[in-house]
Amino acid sequence: MRLKIVILTVILFLGGLSGCGILNGSNETPASLSRTNFALGTFVTVSTPDTSAMAAAAFDRAFERLSEIEMIASAKNADSELFYVNQNAFKNDIAVSEELFFLLETGLYYSSLTNGAFDITLGSVVELWGIGTNAEFVRGKPDEPEISAAIENSGYEHLVLNENDRSVRFLREGLRIDLGALAKGYAADEMKRILVENGVTSAILDLGGDIHTIGNKNGAGWRIGITDPRSPGESCMVVRVFDKAVVTSGDYERFLIHEGVRYHHIFDARTGMPADSGIISATAIAESAMLADTLSTALFVMGAERAIEFMRIIEIAPTRLEIDYVLIDSDMNFYYSEGFYPELIE
Amino acid sequence: MKLLTKQNIVFFCIIAFVFAVSVVSWFMIRNIKIENPVAEIYKNGELTHRIELASDKSDSTIIDDNSNVIFVGHKVGVIHADCPDKICVNTGFIDSGVFPIICLPNRLEIRIVGVKSELDAVAR
Numbered sequence: 001m002r003l004k005i006v007i008l009t010v011i012l013f014l015g016g017l018s019g020c021g022i023l024n025g026s027n028e029t030p031a032s033l034s035r036t037n038f039a040l041g042t043f044v045t046v047s048t049p050d051t052s053a054m055a056a057a058a059f060d061r062a063f064e065r066l067s068e069i070e071m072i073a074s075a076k077n078a079d080s081e082l083f084y085v086n087q088n089a090f091k092n093d094i095a096v097s098e099e100l101f102f103l104l105e106t107g108l109y110y111s112s113l114t115n116g117a118f119d120i121t122l123g124s125v126v127e128l129w130g131i132g133t134n135a136e137f138v139r140g141k142p143d144e145p146e147i148s149a150a151i152e153n154s155g156y157e158h159l160v161l162n163e164n165d166r167s168v169r170f171l172r173e174g175l176r177i178d179l180g181a182l183a184k185g186y187a188a189d190e191m192k193r194i195l196v197e198n199g200v201t202s203a204i205l206d207l208g209g210d211i212h213t214i215g216n217k218n219g220a221g222w223r224i225g226i227t228d229p230r231s232p233g234e235s236c237m238v239v240r241v242f243d244k245a246v247v248t249s250g251d252y253e254r255f256l257i258h259e260g261v262r263y264h265h266i267f268d269a270r271t272g273m274p275a276d277s278g279i280i281s282a283t284a285i286a287e288s289a290m291l292a293d294t295l296s297t298a299l300f301v302m303g304a305e306r307a308i309e310f311m312r313i314i315e316i317a318p319t320r321l322e323i324d325y326v327l328i329d330s331d332m333n334f335y336y337s338e339g340f341y342p343e344l345i346e
Numbered sequence: 347m348k349l350l351t352k353q354n355i356v357f358f359c360i361i362a363f364v365f366a367v368s369v370v371s372w373f374m375i376r377n378i379k380i381e382n383p384v385a386e387i388y389k390n391g392e393l394t395h396r397i398e399l400a401s402d403k404s405d406s407t408i409i410d411d412n413s414n415v416i417f418v419g420h421k422v423g424v425i426h427a428d429c430p431d432k433i434c435v436n437t438g439f440i441d442s443g444v445f446p447i448i449c450l451p452n453r454l455e456i457r458i459v460g461v462k463s464e465l466d467a468v469a470r
Binding site: 254 | 388390391393430431433437438440444445446448450453455457459464465466467468469470
């Protein structure tokens with residue numbers, strides 16, 4: 001009897017441990033599939049807990065799609081369609097692809113809707129400042145006449161789109177389109193669409209800090225941190241999202257320091273200078289990453305009072321867009337959309 | 347044959363006890379994080395280095411790619427860069443978490459993998 005007890009005990013214990021994965025080491029960090037590439041001027045990483053061949057094939061297609069979008073919408077890539085438009089559209093009707101026309105139309109719509117707080121025609125200003133580019137293009141703060149000239153060459157009212165022949169025309173010679181505050185979001189939406197169509201049910205996409213999510217993580221929402229704008233290596237709050245995008249525009253991500261003054265990369269079309277609205281971080285959460293991308297920039301430039309009023313109007317508009325937002329001002333005051341309760345980190 | 351003998355009751359109690367212990371052990375061990383932090387260094391989107399962070403503080407590796415000088419020891423950080431903003435250098439040293447070190451002008455990214463994080467990603 002004693003022998004029987006001992007044998008059974010050992011079998012049960014080992015069986016229990018083995019079945020629970022303790023003896024085979026399966027308690028390590030769960031395997032996941034992750035891929036990183038550089039596109040649209042930033043690092044793009046996609047991760048999923050799905051390690052199947054199907055997921056790997058879906059990743060291939062999603063990254064191919066990212067490359068396609070880069071070749072259409074990058075203002076810096078000399079081989080892109082947008083680059084060609086920027087060089088040739090002054091007083092010329094340039095016929096463009098359906099996809100670029102859609103992006104320009106969308107950009108123009110939000111430029112107008114936000115009264116220029118978001119403006120896709122700020123390419124000359126962005127180019128002049130050269131923030132976030134290689135050292136040789138950064139000359140410190142540009143001179144006032146240079147900034148004035150760049151503003152002259154900006155303004156969405158100088159961009160003409162013709163639906164009939166899908167063409168683009170610039171009314172100012174130096175006008176340059178920059179889709180930087182829209183294309184990453186669009187790419188995130190497109191990559192997500194491709195992944196979902198190819199069977200991926202749970203994934204997280206990180207396009208230079210623009211986050212998009214697919215499904216959920218083990219039945220719970222994805223936990224997305226919002227960067228603390230005054231301590232950028234830490235989060236100041238956490239939001240839990242399902243199938244949504246979280247996009248933040250902050251003054252800490254790309255900047256240059258000139259004579260002890262820090263100049264960030266989000267510009268105000270009225271001044272040609274980095275926006276000085278009092279907001280140092282604006283986060284938008286929406287189903288569409290493109291919408292979140294666009295709005296986070298616009299809200300940043302608007303400043304708290306104007307941004308809150310703008311969002312109130314947007315929310316009662318017939319389209320009734322479901323968007324949450326968090327604004328942080330330079331005194332670290334937080335402004336939230338109604339009914340939105342992120343988890344604050346002390 | 348009598349089933350409820352004293353011997354059998356003791357026997358089943360022991361089995362139940364051992365089973366309970368193994369289940370409790372499973373839950374306890376499951377929560378122990380076996381972490382193996384690894385620094386992944388990407389240049390132009392390509393993974394160029396994958397280096398385990400040292401458990402011994404005296405172990406270190408220096409990677410110089412002509413634009414950025416990267417120190418990999420028990421933490422990883424950029425100690426010199428030719429970029430104008432020096433955001434990569436000012437990020438400091440990392441050994442965990444979801445905050446990467448990024449040098450956009452030089453298209454460099456350093457991430458830590460193999461470490462459990464409270465967050466799935468960070469909006470920046």
